[in-house]
Amino acid sequence: MWWRSRKGNGANGNGVKSAEQPGTDKKGCFLIGADYYVPTLEIPSAEIERRAGLAKLGLREGTLEAGTGIKTRRFAAADEHPSTLATTACQRLLGRLEIDRNDVGALLFAANTLDEIEPITAMRIHESLGLRKDVFVADIRDACNSALKAMILASGLIRSGMVSNVLVAVGERLHDGIFLDVQSKGELMTRYLSGLTLGDAGAAVMLSSQRAARCFEVVHQSWEVDSSKRDLARIEGGGTRWLSDPSKFYFVSNAKKLCQVAVEKLPAMINKITAELGWDISSTGVIPHQVSRGVITKIAKISGIPFKNLMITLDRFGNTGAATIPMALALAFESGFASTFRRILLVGGAAGFSGAVLALEFSSMLESLSSQLEQFSQGLQQAGQPSEASL
Numbered sequence: 263m264w265w266r267s268r269k270g271n272g273a274n275g276n277g278v279k280s281a282e283q284p285g286t287d288k289k290g291c292f293l294i295g296a297d298y299y300v301p302t303l304e305i306p307s308a309e310i311e312r313r314a315g316l317a318k319l320g321l322r323e324g325t326l327e328a329g330t331g332i333k334t335r336r337f338a339a340a341d342e343h344p345s346t347l348a349t350t351a352c353q354r355l356l357g358r359l360e361i362d363r364n365d366v367g368a369l370l371f372a373a374n375t376l377d378e379i380e381p382i383t384a385m386r387i388h389e390s391l392g393l394r395k396d397v398f399v400a401d402i403r404d405a406c407n408s409a410l411k412a413m414i415l416a417s418g419l420i421r422s423g424m425v426s427n428v429l430v431a432v433g434e435r436l437h438d439g440i441f442l443d444v445q446s447k448g449e450l451m452t453r454y455l456s457g458l459t460l461g462d463a464g465a466a467v468m469l470s471s472q473r474a475a476r477c478f479e480v481v482h483q484s485w486e487v488d489s490s491k492r493d494l495a496r497i498e499g500g501g502t503r504w505l506s507d508p509s510k511f512y513f514v515s516n517a518k519k520l521c522q523v524a525v526e527k528l529p530a531m532i533n534k535i536t537a538e539l540g541w542d543i544s545s546t547g548v549i550p551h552q553v554s555r556g557v558i559t560k561i562a563k564i565s566g567i568p569f570k571n572l573m574i575t576l577d578r579f580g581n582t583g584a585a586t587i588p589m590a591l592a593l594a595f596e597s598g599f600a601s602t603f604r605r606i607l608l609v610g611g612a613a614g615f616s617g618a619v620l621a622l623e624f625s626s627m628l629e630s631l632s633s634q635l636e637q638f639s640q641g642l643q644q645a646g647q648p649s650e651a652s653l
Contacts, residue, residue: 291417293622294474296592297355299347299464300336300579305437307332310458314442319450326458331555335461335580337437344375345386347464347585348433352391355429355466359474363391367425368398372412374405374583375435379500387431398425405495406551407612408432408584409465413620416469417480430467434583436460439497441512456495456515459553461580465588473625478606482539482621486531487614494520495613515613521557524611529564531619532609539621543567547603549590551610552576561609573599 307327311317316325327333338347348371356363369391371384382401398419402412409432416428440457444450469480499510528550536543543566550558555576562569575590582589587608594600604624611617 289421291420291480292477294470294477295359296467298589298592299350301338303337306334332580333577338435338462344433345377348431349390351464351466366429368428370412371431372402372408405612407610407616407618409588410610410618420471426471428469432465432585434585439513453514455517457513459581463582463585465585467588478622479625481623486617491615523615525560527617532565547606549573
């Protein structure tokens with residue numbers, strides 16, 4: 263979906279005009295900040311191997327780290343839940359941005375995990391943050407793409423003029439869904455390997471109608487669904503089909519087949535978007551969802567993405583579900599990765615199969631003012647030129 267005019271106004275015919283410019287009624291949407299929180303308990307892959315009894319299956323020590331690229335991940339404490347993980351990240355973000363809580367117009371909680379079935383988890387975060395009573399509050403769920411889908415909806419809320427600022431809150435307590443009583447190599451590969459990659463985290467993203475001193479504008483977003491692949495990854499418990507069967511509350515996934523779908527779908531989405539935007543992928547930063555280093559490498563190779571252009575957090579935090587991309591985005595701001603690239607793609611793949619991509623372009627108040635002055639100057643020059651009279 264385009265959020266900027268595709269009318270060519272540049273030398274190459276691919277120039278874009280900001281939806282904020284006078285003469286248009288569409289509002290701009292800017293990603294002005296991101297932050298994260300991870301629990302203190304650090305669990306190395308060697309410990310997961312021990313707990314899952316992978317040695318008894320004939321696997322050598324270090325197999326999990328070598329196969330996934332994950333050295334360690336964080337597990338939440340007994341008193342840490344999706345809402346508390348998300349709240350801590352939100353508090354950090356609001357404090358760092360120095361945004362008044364009364365300026366938050368919408369709160370979207372986005373995650374696989376939740377505190378309880380009802381009421382929505384966003385209610386706990388709303389109360390903890392002390393937000394206004396007229397704030398739009400909702401839970402958004404699309405497995406590991408929950409945060410990306412929330413950002414897409416946030417963009418719509420802002421561009422429609424309904425709200426000015428949307429806070430996307432993510433809290434993933436995923437380690438409860440790891441199945442550790444694996445009985446065979448076959449069972450490991452077709453059901454439980456992906457679960458061994460999971461870690462816990464909280465994250466927060468702020469989107470606004472107002473440009474910040476340094477921020478990224480949401481210029482394009484797209485999504486794709488193949489619901490025929492929904493059985494490749496699932497947690498069946500908690501719904502009406504398996505209301506209380508304890509064996510159904512573990513994350514089950516056919517890792518090989520699900521990764522094959524991601525490798526098939528995501529490069530095509532990436533290439534289509536960069537072609538439409540006229541972006542050079544070799545100079546574009548990419549923040550992907552991260553399940554294993556091997557899958558990321560395959561997608562990057564097919565898409566033509568240099569590995570140095572990828573923001574990788576998998577080795578330190580594992581697969582943190584919907585928190586992966588917003589946390590990596592926060593780390594990109596923190597590490598300088600975001601300032602290296604003026605253009606960034608957020609690329610997500612999730613159970614379903616669900617694919618989503620957001621395109622972000624660097625924006626600053628200074629550049630915006632310079633552009634407006636240039637346009638004003640051009641307008642004055644055109645107004646001052648004598649018009650040709652018909653003879």
